[in-house]
Amino acid sequence: MTDLNALGRWATWTEIHQQPDIWRDWGRALDVAGLRAWIASLDVEEVWFCGAGTSAYIGDIVAAGLEGKRFRSVPTTDIVSRPQAFLSGVRPLVVSFGRSGNSTESNGTLDVLDALAPTAPRLHITCNRDGALATRASAGPLKVIALPEATHDAGFAMTSSFSTMLLTTLALFDAPCDVAQRFAALSDQLRGLLPLMGAETPLPERAVYVGSGALAFAAREAALKVMELSAGQIPALWDSSLGFRHGPKSFVTDTTAITVFVSSEMPARAYDMDLIAELRSQFPMARVQAVGVGGDLDIAMPFGAVWAAPLCVATAQIAGVRWAEALGLNVDAPFTGRGTLSRVVAGVKLYPVVK
Template sequence: MTTTQDTSLDQWKTWGEIHQQPQIWRDWGQAFDVASVRDWIAAQSHDEVWFCGAGSSAYIGDIIAASVPNTRAVPSTDLVADPHAFLTGNRPLVVSFGRSGNSTESIGTLDALDALAPDAPRLHITCNPDSALATRPSPGPVKVINLPEATHDAGFAMTSSFSTMLLTALALFDASCDVPARFGALADQLEALLPTLGTPRPARAVYVGSGALTYAAREAALKVMELTAGQTPALWDSALGFRHGPKSFVRDDTAITVFTSPQQPTAAYEADLLAELRAQFPRARVTSVGAGGEIDIAMPYGPAWAAPLCIAAAQIDSVRWAADLGLNVDDPFAGQGTLSRVVSGVTLYPVAP
């Protein structure tokens, strides 16, 4: 492992946004009135809890739904494309995540709810207090959580916005806990971890995990592809699913990261996969990150809570690899006109009641 102490990277906002996460979590843990929001949630009438968002915001929902009972991840990209398939006859509590809060799919989700489930309660967690998620009126019950201004990442890739939205939702929907203490403990872990992270750039990368960490692997792979502008292909899968075809992606020049769980039998399956990969691909770089891993991350609160710590390894590598490729880390697609920080160019179509 190398160290993250590299002053040449200080020029990039994304680098600073990764490193500000511990302080954001500490401060937000103290300021966040969790009890009042949990009381509001308990007072709502709903059939299910849905977590909605697009891209990284959708993966937040995947991580939580994989670990918190009676919740469901419904990407806004799916909901907007076929709203009747989801909303006919349902009264969900719809939790929408949005860094900008203004993406086309965020607005399309509100439109679909207005048309098909106007009375369904809505909880909006956003990093932009001026956004549609923060300010648009709702015909039914709505609660807005505006995260600290620092979480409104200026860089292309979601980093502190992703982690803080995830931890905020876990504080609301997982078992009740001492939020200031837990956020503070996680901040201490990440602060100690960050200086130890950083690996040489591979030709391609793989991230795998189990349960909630499967979707942490998905977010990690996305960070690599986003920040290296697709020049470092990245794949994600579950630890057991990886053998079923996706392993064909691996070559000698591949870096494979396995996010390891403290739970059994999960940890045993992951140990078997690590041993198999090292035997079959002796020239590939295989690293375990997580409970008992080569990068050891204690997970006393469970894998979902530790997901931001695991993903931090990919955040750090992604910035380093992008800089190594000579890219603009804060806008890797500058001049291409293909991807932008807030997705644009999507036409919304009316939703018939």
Template sequence: MIEGLTNWATWREIHSQPEIWRSWGATLDVAGLRGWISDQVFDEVWFCGAGTSAYIGDIVAASVKGTRSVPSTDLVADPAHVLAGARPLVVSFGRSGNSAESIGTMDALDALVPDAPRLNITCNKDGALATRVSTGPAQVIILPDATHDAGFAMTSSFSTMLLTALALFDVKCDVPARLNALADQLDNLLPQLIAGDRPGRAVYVGAGPLTFAAREAALKVMELSAGQMPALWDSTLGFRHGPKAFVTDSTAITIFLNPNQPTQNYGTDLAKELQQQFPRSTVQTIGPGGDIDVAMPFGAAWAAPLCVAQAQVKGVMWAHSLGLNVDDPFSGQSTLSRVVSDVKLYPVTT
């Protein structure tokens, strides 16, 4: 292990995830929240957020039929078009709950669909998503304080908000038992991820919900390295159609293997192809039977936090080796901030 990693809050937050999931699974009122959801009147479930919070919606919507991912960045940019004729249940994700788009989404809903139900899932009990009074029926889920990551990059906040949404919208299950099982898996997995030299660039690919886990993984690498390490994401089959041009001899390629067949076969086939075509690159598969063997008995979406943990760990290690402030990679640059707030919001027109 690289010396000094434990000094970073981000490193500690990554490794706190198993215990967070265990305690949260025992606390979350799944039955009560599912009951509230079933009592609401809506046409469709929308998952809204920006950046990592949007990718949570992408992962869930790719797994749970009858739901959509509607990034808050899209909704706020053109609310009248996005909300025209809609009566959704809007599920908003936000670590801080104070981003410009979180506030803009609430403004748009108040103006255009004031009676539409809302479910806010946030890590900050003091943020706007937790405290603002809604014009319509609303429910707020405030995650444990430990998920309100101090580091720039979302880690425990990402995984715990994702698992919370799956607990409420996926097929009913024994949530405490499932989160305990996932926590045990991550405890066993994390030590396996602390190895390897820093590459020049990184690629993450996956299929189904793991396509968007790959998106989150690539973002973690770019954020934590302050852009010094280019990272690309794509779907398993989509990667060959041009994006493969990104690969060089110093590229680390990670393929998240979907547990379903024939989906998994496409991932293993791609890994073999890339190993032959780019013998100087590193190709690693993560998933059932992969180079890092991760069982996925609950499906791909539930396993997404296990896959993304690889990029969380590697991203911290690589950023640390670059001499960066891992908890604030853009310190002194004034280009990116932990909470996006410098967006001018314009009035919503009806």
């Protein structure tokens, strides 16, 4: 059995548990009115959410959760490799996410914009006040949101950086609300949920996370957290609740931990619940957990499913740390000694932008 007190020696465990305090304080400090006014003043056709890895998944969650608007998730890894495919005859607001703000693809995207869309407005949301996203100038309109220093996670896995960048983006692009009040409510909710997420769970051989809409992409981030923290020793799959039956369900074994993020929205919630019943019937030996409205871990979603995404993902953050500890790994640096992955991605060679 994992000693919960011992987990406190890991920065990652602390960074997960500091999220309620960060959200509450940041909700009061963020200049929502000024930033929303600046965004409204821009003459843009689309808003692009750009990042790599977890930072890209923030864009996926937002674009899926805020329907009916011209929002696109465009990973920096795609922009850098095929810039002309995106920047042709369009003037977007490019919203860039970065924990360090120094990844090769973050810099490469800025190079692409300088070459092909120098006057396109940019909004940089970063956890590092000294990184390229925070310090590099632009020929066009630019705003930089430097999150609190505490969000600049020291651990390998992005946790508070992910959630705070996501909530910041929702505060700026979802329907107007009392952001300080909403962040405080989410803070209280996560604070109450975290002890419930600490229940002992057997170490699985595989993990699956599924959901609908924005929560499908929250499932993507959840699966990544488990793979990162376990250094790949626990393969993890993600999909949508309806898409999972179309082949990916073949991944499930009797020793798979399956988590379904249950939406508050209909008919998505009905499909989520149907899948849970099916999986429990077909795989009675597997552990199937419903996380969300009315689930085994009951997460209310008064502001909609997209705002609950960081609450759902926190379950995988907690599970990932516990499972990494059980595997005897360095939770803050699971790939120590391998040289295959690093906290800030390295080894990417940038090529010149062809105009």
